[in-house]
Amino acid sequence: MRALLLRDLRLAVRSGGGFGLSLAFFLIVTVLIPFGVGPEPGVLARIAPGALWIGALLAVLLSLDRIFALDREDGTLDLLATAPIPLEAVAATKALAHWLTTGLPLALVAPGLGVLLNLAPAATGWLIGSLLLGTPALSVIGAFGAALTVGLKRGGLLMSLLVLPLYVPTLIFGALAVGRGGAGADAATPLMMLAGVSLGTVAVLPFATAAALRINLR
Amino acid sequence: MELSCRDLAVARGGWPLLSGVTFRVAPGRALILRGPNGSGKTTLLRTLAGLQPALSGRADPEPGMIAYHGHADGLKSTLTATENLRFWAELFGTSPDVRSALAAFGLERLADRAAAHMSAGQRRRLGLARLMVTGRPVWALDEPTVSLDTASVTRFASVLARHLDAGGAALIATHIDLGVPGEVLDVTAFRSAPPARGQGGAPDGFGNAADAEAFL
Structure with missing residues (x-):
């Protein structure tokens, strides 16, 4: 498992690995929002939590099809399925590698982008915390969606349709935690719900992902 | 067997x-x-x-004893020959005798070359060398x-x-x-x-x- 994790991290940072793509996408989406809604600081500050969370979510979505599609194309997925580690561990490891190369960097750069949207300074900590707690769920759910569509050519759009509805709870609680935290209200409840969604999906979905992979390998 | x-x-x-x-x-x-x-x-x-x-x-x-090699070679094109083989050796828990597997297929000189820069035949040889490091x-x-x-x-x-x-x-x-x-x-x-x-x-x-x- 460690070998697989290190390999996925190494592939991500090598050329063509896609590391940084989702970060750049996040930056662009965030920069576009003031162009769309106008530069009034009050409006921007009000929509900043939701806009940042949607931007992060779309950035994660953009990188999902890399999780299994490339391994499927070059035959690695077949070989992983015959390797001595269970497919559930492969699914969990690849979701972890995806989070380390996507969710974690997104959480770390989000405060800088919050400035662009006039995010309340008090909300910065909540933004990082909610992204750190919520993005694991995005990676695990995304890995499941990627596994479901791994056998399809150009399955990216279908995967988006499958995955985005499942992202709704994370988005609601994540944006709510940032908004309430920034306003000085109690944000513990949405954060706990966010952590609950992440823990639940991390516990269950690797098994569903492995089952989906097995079906698609046939 | x-x-x-x-x-x-x-x-x-x-x-x-x-x-x-x-x-x-x-x-x-x-x-x-x-x-x-x-x-x-x-x-x-x-x-x-x-x-x-x-x-x-x-x-x-049972399948746990079998090393499979299909139509595709299962190589990562941005990794070198050695890195590709070492990954499989670690995944299969075998001692990574990568050098002798490369030598068996005449790939010593390509050990540090990325798989993307190999010919189809060289990639196939590297894919077959993987069988040796699985230990199956x-x-x-x-x-x-x-x-x-x-x-x-x-x-x-x-x-x-x-x-x-x-x-x-x-x-x-x-x-x-x-x-x-x-x-x-x-x-x-x-x-x-x-x-x-x-x-x-x-x-x-x-x-x-x-x-x-x-x-x-």
């Missing part, structure tokens, strides 16, 4: 392809699968390797000599012969004569009847166990 298989039935995409596949191969010998395109060689190999379930029947050894006793190979030149085929045949000499076994779908000791299994003898609409399909009298034993 002895290979055996009894009344195995395999399907692709829900369509029964082969049924009643039965064979027994003595240790140190290879089983060469023959048959025209679409006759089910790949499906049989993938089923034996555990990539898809069999409809019925049983096979020995049974190799299931699907057209292993595709895109190999004559010298590389000879090299591969000698690696295969050494593997068999050391007590290993191999199942190979190939159309060329590799010169290794082995039995030939013509999979067309086990072809299933096309399934009736709406049913799972029933095997016809083509491939029964008695035929297979006689054939071998």
Whole structure:
């Protein structure tokens, strides 16, 4: 498992690995929002939590099809399925590698982008915390969606349709935690719900992902 | 290691392809699968390797003993030859004797070259070298000599012969004569009847166990 994790991290940072793509996408989406809604600081500050969370979510979505599609194309997925580690561990490891190369960097750069949207300074900590707690769920759910569509050519759009509805709870609680935290209200409840969604999906979905992979390998 | 298989039935995409596949191969010998395109060689190999379930029947050894090599080489093009092999060695928990695996296929000079910058034949050799680092006793190979030149085929045949000499076994779908000791299994003898609409399909009298034993 460690070998697989290190390999996925190494592939991500090598050329063509896609590391940084989702970060750049996040930056662009965030920069576009003031162009769309106008530069009034009050409006921007009000929509900043939701806009940042949607931007992060779309950035994660953009990188999902890399999780299994490339391994499927070059035959690695077949070989992983015959390797001595269970497919559930492969699914969990690849979701972890995806989070380390996507969710974690997104959480770390989000405060800088919050400035662009006039995010309340008090909300910065909540933004990082909610992204750190919520993005694991995005990676695990995304890995499941990627596994479901791994056998399809150009399955990216279908995967988006499958995955985005499942992202709704994370988005609601994540944006709510940032908004309430920034306003000085109690944000513990949405954060706990966010952590609950992440823990639940991390516990269950690797098994569903492995089952989906097995079906698609046939 | 002895290979055996009894009344195995395999399907692709829900369509029964082969049924009643039965064979027994003595240790140190290879089983060469023959048959025209679409006759089910790949499906049989993938089923034996555990990539898809069999409809019925049983096979020995279990998939955990089998190293599979399919049409694709399973190489990451941004990793070097050494990195590719070392990854598989670590994943299979074997001591990474990557250097000798590279040497066996004449790839020493390409050890630090990224797989993206290799020719199709070099990539195939690297993919086959992976079999050596898995440490598994049974190799299931699907057209292993595709895109190999004559010298590389000879090299591969000698690696295969050494593997068999050391007590290993191999199942190979190939159309060329590799010169290794082995039995030939013509999979067309086990072809299933096309399934009736709406049913799972029933095997016809083509491939029964008695035929297979006689054939071998």
